[in-house]
Amino acid sequence: MLHAHTVEQVRAAEADLLARLPEGALMQRAAAGLAYAVLDFLGTAYGRRVLLLVGSGDNGGDALYAGALLARRGVQVEAWLLSDAARAAGVDALRAAGGTVLASPPIGQRPHAPASEFRGLVPNRATFDVVVDGIVGIGGRPGLRPEATKALEMLAGIPVVAVDTPSGVDVDTGETDGPHVVADLTVTFGTHKTCHLVDPAARACGAVHLVDIGLDLPDAPVEALQAADVAALLPRPAADAHKYTRGVVGVRAGSATYPGAAVLSVSGAACGLAGMVRYDGDPAALDQVRAAHPEVVGPGRVQAWVVGSGSDAGAEDAVRRSVADDVPLLIDADALAFADLARGRATVLTPHAGELARLLDVERAQVEARMLEHARLAARRYDAVVLLKGRHTVVARPDGQVRVTTTGTPWLATAGAGDVLGGLVGALLAAGLDPFDAASAGSWLHGAAATLAAQDGPIVASDVAAALPVVLGSLVGT
Numbered sequence: 240m241l242h243a244h245t246v247e248q249v250r251a252a253e254a255d256l257l258a259r260l261p262e263g264a265l266m267q268r269a270a271a272g273l274a275y276a277v278l279d280f281l282g283t284a285y286g287r288r289v290l291l292l293v294g295s296g297d298n299g300g301d302a303l304y305a306g307a308l309l310a311r312r313g314v315q316v317e318a319w320l321l322s323d324a325a326r327a328a329g330v331d332a333l334r335a336a337g338g339t340v341l342a343s344p345p346i347g348q349r350p351h352a353p354a355s356e357f358r359g360l361v362p363n364r365a366t367f368d369v370v371v372d373g374i375v376g377i378g379g380r381p382g383l384r385p386e387a388t389k390a391l392e393m394l395a396g397i398p399v400v401a402v403d404t405p406s407g408v409d410v411d412t413g414e415t416d417g418p419h420v421v422a423d424l425t426v427t428f429g430t431h432k433t434c435h436l437v438d439p440a441a442r443a444c445g446a447v448h449l450v451d452i453g454l455d456l457p458d459a460p461v462e463a464l465q466a467a468d469v470a471a472l473l474p475r476p477a478a479d480a481h482k483y484t485r486g487v488v489g490v491r492a493g494s495a496t497y498p499g500a501a502v503l504s505v506s507g508a509a510c511g512l513a514g515m516v517r518y519d520g521d522p523a524a525l526d527q528v529r530a531a532h533p534e535v536v537g538p539g540r541v542q543a544w545v546v547g548s549g550s551d552a553g554a555e556d557a558v559r560r561s562v563a564d565d566v567p568l569l570i571d572a573d574a575l576a577f578a579d580l581a582r583g584r585a586t587v588l589t590p591h592a593g594e595l596a597r598l599l600d601v602e603r604a605q606v607e608a609r610m611l612e613h614a615r616l617a618a619r620r621y622d623a624v625v626l627l628k629g630r631h632t633v634v635a636r637p638d639g640q641v642r643v644t645t646t647g648t649p650w651l652a653t654a655g656a657g658d659v660l661g662g663l664v665g666a667l668l669a670a671g672l673d674p675f676d677a678a679s680a681g682s683w684l685h686g687a688a689a690t691l692a693a694q695d696g697p698i699v700a701s702d703v704a705a706a707l708p709v710v711l712g713s714l715v716g717t
């Protein structure tokens with residue numbers, strides 16, 4: 240499991256460790272990890288040139304000490320101090336190792352002048368191989384000061400390695416309300432933070448590399464399943480299993496007008512994780528479902544219902560009948576308008592940002608900008624697990640616990656992919672997983688299947704379903 244802790248949790252763990260270590264030891268650990276990651280990024284020290292952007296706090300201190308280590312390895316290191324309060328001991332260490340400090344352009348005196356006026360003041364700007372963002376870390380407020388914004392504009396186009404967090408993002412929420420660094424690589428310390436997982440901030444991190452500095456941390460409020468976690472959650476048939484003991488998943492999606500939604504939902508449900516799939520919908524759609532999946536049977540008792548898209552005017556009735564059965568329930572697409580009927584049941588809601596905006600009566604842009612807040616709000620309000628779809632899908636439990644999905648590919652943004660996901664999560668519910676595990680594991684599997692399918696090029700939703708057995712096969716054997 241990958242864990243993302245809050246700044247408050249990190250601070251408490253850091254205080255514990257600082258009390259037990261010699262002064263400066265923790266920062267040296269962080270700086271060494273950072274220096275190795277930058278070296279790895281550069282490929283070689285020889286002939287490389289690195290610019291450190293250094294703020295007033297320990298984040299800048301990390302950058303300076305890492306810069307000193309890089310300079311000792313033969314990298315040409317220059318530091319641009321964005322604050323007069325930059326850590327003096329770090330500056331001394333950098334200089335002692337052969338690094339230099341730039342005469343900083345006087346941006347602070349003319350914060351509104353265009354970046355182009357200062358450009359000539361940074362010598363041979365274009366020959367920097369990497370900019371190290373040590374402007375601000377977990378002690379920062381969101382946004383950047385004009386000095387930093389302008390520096391970044393002047394250095395646009397040069398790869399950026401962020402220290403701990405891309406400066407300017409909101410560390411605990413993943414929001415990006417003001418200007419911020421967009422990194423190619425973020426090197427973080429001790430544990431991940433929310434901004435490394437939750438969009439839009441996660442997009443600004445690039446690849447994320449974690450350096451272990453020995454922090455002893457409590458449970459994290461935000462986490463991300465890894466392959467081994469999903470493998471451990473997958474239901475496996477008992478030796479004496481029969482199809483009913485493995486769970487039966489029922490699908491109420493699609494209609495005579497939209498048979499495709501029925502076929503795709505069933506293709507997710509028929510991933511093999513439940514013992515049987517029932518389709519309860521329009522007979523014309525059932526014919527198409529059976530043509531694609533001969534093993535699917537008609538209405539009857541189930542252990543979980545999937546009420547999905549394309550059910551025409553039948554969505555409300557489908558939700559009502561499913562709720563009456565008193566089994567776990569997944570509600571997607573047009574049926575989400577009737578999510579209220581399932582309040583208090585073991586329910587998974589699977590909206591995209593637009594659908595969640597309608598559920599909460601807010602603007603779609605608000606949901607996209609504050610995914611964590613809105614997924615948690617909906618989970619609490621509907622007393623349900625809410626799976627908010629996105630590049631990094633956010634799965635929230637009513638008590639606020641969150642799992643973020645980091646598998647997937649941009650190719651997954653394709654019609655019908657949500658139907659496959661609904662069916663898949665429904666199968667996991669029927670097999671007995673609790674709604675939070677079913678939603679987060681299903682989302683992980685869906686993303687992994689899409690990535691696998693997209694190896695050969697663009698994909699459609701049925702390719703995702705077709706790739707599921709390969710992904711599952713690689714996990715059940717582990």
Ligand SMILES: NC(=O)C1=CN([C@@H]2O[C@H](COP(=O)(O)OP(=O)(O)OC[C@H]3O[C@@H](n4cnc5c(N)ncnc54)[C@H](OP(=O)(O)O)[C@@H]3O)[C@@H](O)[C@H]2O)[C@@H](O)CC1
Pocket residue numbers: 249250253265266269294295296297298299301322324374375376377378379380381382383384387402403404407428429452454
């Ligand atoms: N915790 C750990 O386990 C370890 C932590 N370590 C490292 O320490 C880092 C945290 O260091 P930190 O606490 O000194 O805070 P940090 O983020 O450098 O700067 C805060 C200062 O910046 C300023 N400022 C605020 N907002 C700003 C803005 N938007 N734009 C510009 N400036 C802004 C403000 O000062 P001001 O200028 O207002 O006086 C504020 O005081 C952490 O991220 C990690 O890198 C590792 O070394 C070891 C293990």
Ligand SMILES: [K+]
Pocket residue numbers: 298372373374375376401402403404405406
């Ligand atoms: K930073």
